[in-house]
Amino acid sequence: MNTEGVYGLWDALSDFEANQFAAAAAHLMSSLCTATSAWNATWAGAVRMPDPAADDPLQGWRVAAVQALHPVPPHPGDEHFKAILEVWERREIDPSFLLPMRGVGTFRTYSFRRELPASWFETPFYERHYGSVGTHDAVFVAFPLNDDCESHFGFYAGRTFTDAEIALLEQVLRGIKWFHRQLILSHGLMMATSPLTATERRVLHLLLTKSSEKEIGSRLDMATSTAHQHVTRIYRKFGVRSRAELMSIWLNRAG
Template identity: 40%
Template sequence: MASKQQQIHDLWDGLAEFGPTRVNEALDHAMASLCGIIGAQQACWFGAVRLDCRDDPIDGWRVCAIRYLHPHPERDAAYAEHRRRLERGDIDPSIVANLRHAGRFRVSIQHEIVPPGWYDGEFYRSLFKPFGIRDVCYMATPVNSGLESWFGFERVSPEAPLFGEAERALLERAGRALKWFHRQLALHHGLMIASQPLTPAERRLLSALLGGASEAEIAERLGLTPNTVHTYATRIYRKFGVKGRTGLVALWLGC
């Protein structure tokens, strides 16, 4: 079996092979590799953006994009309920604790940061316990002052061991070198322009534009009309603040 350090090197080398048009494949590879390194069964990535919200208990931070390594509808429903709670001001102490050091690279472990009795509370019972989640290890990477890219790794089943210092050290070793990748994730999901994140359709077109195909070729490949492709492309350029495909590619190569 490869050593942990070799697994980390394989992760880094593997991510470099995907290129800018296969961002979600690279993300799945990163989550699966990190799960293997620290012994987790499930992972998710989410992009958190700091919006201009006055008198907000978590200083305007909101999750604007999310992807699970092993998705299923029940998790999507739980995430939607979580967002509804946030918007009505129902902020769980675990969220506050995770954001306490926003702006710094950090690895936090759920059972260490939650208050006594948290596992008996309604938040855990409704959003974690139904999925057998025993513990979660979070890795947060600041992309800029208003954007953070997060991984969450879960150990599933009541008998699973809790995360500890060994897993924290491995994630710190593996994760500090990946800021370039988190910036690429943020660009792909339109989070560098927090007020107007990209739609799923725009993200599909973005990958095609970066791949070099003409708008006519993209239209044929995606089953769209050339006018629709041009409209989407123009919208994407506007959102990223560039004048055309050359500017878009230059922005991407700068990551």
């Protein structure tokens, strides 16, 4: 992918509507997988919990949202990657978990083959979660949105990523702060008082369109009154009082 290709990808992302955050992320990941010959990609929203334990090697960080480009058989959807995150949540520290902790709060990249010892690739953890599904190497790009919230993209390949491929991932993902912010917002991980539930995210998806609460309820197979309750909770979580105020959060891309 040359410079014009990068600009074209950025332009394509800006053409997605505010409610199409998942589709836009999938398009971005698919395009970069094609450019780097990666077989899969993920996006994850990471947040730092307040008052972490002093002995916590992960400094209170947890992954609050994840989206995979392709499901990993035999697991449906994002379940393969969520299984890795369950180990993270239990604080059963694997050396790969410490890589994102280097330089927290700064834009950075990290990769398995460049930064982990050869012995790690012989461990049961690597074989179970990576080697067994064809991942030889993985590269991650981390973009901080504030002191307690980061956006991470991961790419997985059956061979070692080249320096040029890693540089391309850095270039593409560093130039779209507004997009990282949109993904984080769509899960309620930055401005909301608490993360959005799965149902609230589906309601939000429609709330960012012209759909009325009655139409939202119909499309999601719920009563209009129930849709209204979800809308009210979403407004409360984002600290707004109307759809116009909610939309302004998405439209203020430079914020």
